[in-house]
Amino acid sequence: MTTLERQFAQTVAEHKSTIYTVCYMFSQDADEVNDLFQEVLVNLWKGFDSFEHRSDIRTWIYRVALNTCISLDRKKKRAAEVRLTMDINLFEDRDEDTKQVDMLHKRISKLQPFDRAIVLLWLENLPYEEIGQIVGITAKNVSVRLFRIREQLKNMSND
Amino acid sequence: MNNEFENNMNETQFEDMRQQLNTLKKKLGEQEIVNDHLMRRSMRNQVNKINHRYNIIMALCVLMIPYGYWCFVVLCHLSLAFWIGTSIFMLVCGAATFYTSRKISDPGLMSHNLIEARRKVASAKKFEANWLLFGIPAVILWFCWFVYEIYQIQGGDYNNGFFWGGCIGAIIGAICGIKMHFKTQREYQDIIDQIEDLTKE
Numbered sequence: 001m002t003t004l005e006r007q008f009a010q011t012v013a014e015h016k017s018t019i020y021t022v023c024y025m026f027s028q029d030a031d032e033v034n035d036l037f038q039e040v041l042v043n044l045w046k047g048f049d050s051f052e053h054r055s056d057i058r059t060w061i062y063r064v065a066l067n068t069c070i071s072l073d074r075k076k077k078r079a080a081e082v083r084l085t086m087d088i089n090l091f092e093d094r095d096e097d098t099k100q101v102d103m104l105h106k107r108i109s110k111l112q113p114f115d116r117a118i119v120l121l122w123l124e125n126l127p128y129e130e131i132g133q134i135v136g137i138t139a140k141n142v143s144v145r146l147f148r149i150r151e152q153l154k155n156m157s158n159d
Numbered sequence: 160m161n162n163e164f165e166n167n168m169n170e171t172q173f174e175d176m177r178q179q180l181n182t183l184k185k186k187l188g189e190q191e192i193v194n195d196h197l198m199r200r201s202m203r204n205q206v207n208k209i210n211h212r213y214n215i216i217m218a219l220c221v222l223m224i225p226y227g228y229w230c231f232v233v234l235c236h237l238s239l240a241f242w243i244g245t246s247i248f249m250l251v252c253g254a255a256t257f258y259t260s261r262k263i264s265d266p267g268l269m270s271h272n273l274i275e276a277r278r279k280v281a282s283a284k285k286f287e288a289n290w291l292l293f294g295i296p297a298v299i300l301w302f303c304w305f306v307y308e309i310y311q312i313q314g315g316d317y318n319n320g321f322f323w324g325g326c327i328g329a330i331i332g333a334i335c336g337i338k339m340h341f342k343t344q345r346e347y348q349d350i351i352d353q354i355e356d357l358t359k360e
Contacts, residue, residue, distance in 0.1 A: 017187035104179035
């Protein structure tokens with residue numbers, strides 16, 4: 001393993017939960033989440049060498065993961081052999097924690113992909129400026145969109 | 160700005176969602192990337208291969224005792240002492256192989272604590288490397304004894320099948336043994352490197 005590969009493996013290990021969470025929120029089944037996870041890792045690897053640490057590594061990982069998930073969601077989808085994923089199936093496990101997670105997934109998956117990204121980042125307690133940097137809009141726009149998402153989520157809970 | 164948004168929200172609903180997200184992160188944090196499993200499986204396969212080889216060596220060491228009697232005593236008319244010496248050497252080789260294999264024969268070796276697994280693999284590798292310090296002089300000694308035994312029965316005439324058969328067998332055996340030794344050492348080192356890669360995380 002080269003130094004770069006070691007650094008990458010370490011970065012992925014540190015941020016695996018973040019990456020998988022994003023993939024899960026943009027997936028409808030276990031196969032899709034595994035495809036996305038694989039695809040995100042490939043894209044992270046492609047950009048890892050040229051990542052210049054101008055922004056926080058977490059911001060960069062979110063940007064790559066969300067871009068991958070949103071664009072893949074639009075393309076719907078290509079077959080990929082899964083080589084790397086997590087040893088978990090959130091779509092089939094039936095324990096109490098997974099039921100809670102499933103409730104979150106159901107709520108978020110009703111939103112449009114771009115709104116999904118914003119609310120996910122907001123739930124992670126990221127400041128509006130950072131959310132804006134990741135999804136490529138201004139902080140003010142983030143605020144406006146969150147207001148709209150709030151209305152949607154309110155309506156969902158009223159249904 | 161966050162506060163402005165939150166004030167307008169159903170606070171409980173979003174606290175619930177945050178809680179659910181934290182639950183998800185916690186569950187995922189406890190998981191391994193499956194690649195880790197593949198690496199563990201690959202290391203387990205390598206260890207199994209080495210163990211399999213050790214089992215063959217141990218079986219050969221034991222079989223060598225009756226075969227040695229037939230070959231050296233019955234066929235070549237070498238001394239009984241030579242056969243006993245050869246048998247003792249075979250038993251020592253078998254015991255040393257058994258001792259090394261015990262270090263790595265636990266089926267759960269690669270499933271549990273990798274630091275402990277690394278220690279055991281490194282210990283097996285070191286023992287096997289040190290074994291040559293005894294093994295090579297012992298083989299040279301055995302071969303000299305073999306030559307002497309041939310000399311005794313042939314009265315200095317080395318131009319016979321036993322002698323040349325023994326020499327060719329010894330050379331082929333030595334080449335195979337050295338190749339197998341370096342192969343095993345390489346495999347041990349691969350396992351150690353892979354464990355180090357995994358535990359660096």
